[in-house]
Amino acid sequence: MSQFGYAIRQLSAAQKSSKGVSLYSRYVNRPAGRVLAAAGYTLKLTPNQITLISAVFTFAGVVMIATLRPSFAVAAGIFAALVIGFALDSADGQLARLTRTGSAAGEWLDHVVDCAKMLAVHMAVLVSFYRYFGFSDPRALLLPVVFQFAAVVVFFGGILTEQLRRAARQKSDGNGPAPAPASTLRSVALLPVDYGVFCAMFLLFGSRDLFTALYCCLLVAHVLFMVAFLVKWYRELSVPGR
Numbered sequence: 001m002s003q004f005g006y007a008i009r010q011l012s013a014a015q016k017s018s019k020g021v022s023l024y025s026r027y028v029n030r031p032a033g034r035v036l037a038a039a040g041y042t043l044k045l046t047p048n049q050i051t052l053i054s055a056v057f058t059f060a061g062v063v064m065i066a067t068l069r070p071s072f073a074v075a076a077g078i079f080a081a082l083v084i085g086f087a088l089d090s091a092d093g094q095l096a097r098l099t100r101t102g103s104a105a106g107e108w109l110d111h112v113v114d115c116a117k118m119l120a121v122h123m124a125v126l127v128s129f130y131r132y133f134g135f136s137d138p139r140a141l142l143l144p145v146v147f148q149f150a151a152v153v154v155f156f157g158g159i160l161t162e163q164l165r166r167a168a169r170q171k172s173d174g175n176g177p178a179p180a181p182a183s184t185l186r187s188v189a190l191l192p193v194d195y196g197v198f199c200a201m202f203l204l205f206g207s208r209d210l211f212t213a214l215y216c217c218l219l220v221a222h223v224l225f226m227v228a229f230l231v232k233w234y235r236e237l238s239v240p241g242r
Contacts, residue, residue: 002042003041004038004039004042007037007038007041007042008034008038010098011034011037011038011094011098012034014097021187022187022188022191022193022194022196022197023184023187023188023194024191024194024196025090026187028196029086029090029196030090032087033087033088033089033090033093033094034090034091034094036050036088036090036091037050037090037091037092037094037095037098040091040095041095041098045095046095046101047092047093047095047096047101047102047106048109050088050095051088051089051092051106051109051110051113052113053088054085054086054088054089054091054092054113055085055113055116055117056085057081057082057084057085057088058081058082058085058086058089058113058117058121059085059117059120060081061077061078061080061082061121062117062120062121062124063124064078064081065078065121065124065125065127065128065202065205066123066124066127070128070132070133070205070208070211072205072206072207073206074205074206075202075203075204075205075206078202078205079200079202079203082121082199082202083200085117086195086196086199089110089113089114092106092110093110114155115152115155115156118148118151118152119152122144122145122147122148122151123144123148125144125147125215126141126144126145129141129143129144133208134208140212143215143216143219146219146223147215147219147222150222150223150225150226151222153226154193154222154226154229157226157229157230157233158229161237164237165237192218192222192225193222197218198218201214201215
């Protein structure tokens with residue numbers, strides 16, 4: 001059995017729960033990450049090396065957004081860089097589970113890179129709006145600022161909530177409630193705030209009107225989900241044993 005085939009089989013049998021995961025992440029990003037993790041295993045890469053390679057692809061896309069004049073050729077390059085970076089972001093955790101080399105330092109590095117990319121990609125959009133989109137109303141430049149705010153709050157809130165839940169489970173000796181099964185309806189509903197869908201939006205980067213319209217739609221979705229998530233997480237953490 002080849003190392004790649006072995007890794008694929010092992011990873012397929014040890015996937016994380018799909019609860020709270022959108023359809024894109026469940027059926028596109030995780031399977032792509034599984035293939036990349038198997039490739040990393042074959043090449044004897046470490047999870048941290050995969051994380052750094054992910055950052056290289058993602059920030060290459062960020063640089064293209066900020067420095068290149070929008071066109072559909074540029075859009076394809078941006079999409080490819082961002083979506084590969086996202087798949088590698090899934091691969092590092094899968095490789096860590098396969099090789100049992102997960103660590104607090106690795107988790108820290110992964111989250112720092114994730115936070116940095118969320119900050120950087122919207123700053124790059126802001127630069128592109130200013131340099132190339134020619135908006136007559138300067139208030140349009142606030143759109144990436146608001147989007148960045150909502151995305152980072154959701155990301156940080158989700159990470160902190162999971163850490164607090166983990167600490168509560170450890171304190172209660174793991175006797176918390178059983179996780180609810182994954183819901184297809186919820187997976188569909190989460191698509192507007194999935195980073196993979198955000199990456200796909202850049203396929204329209206060559207059209208100012210289409211890109212701006214979809215960017216605004218996803219912005220509204222992020223703000224609404226931010227409010228809903230914050231209320232939900234606060235309520236859950238307020239209940240003992242959750």
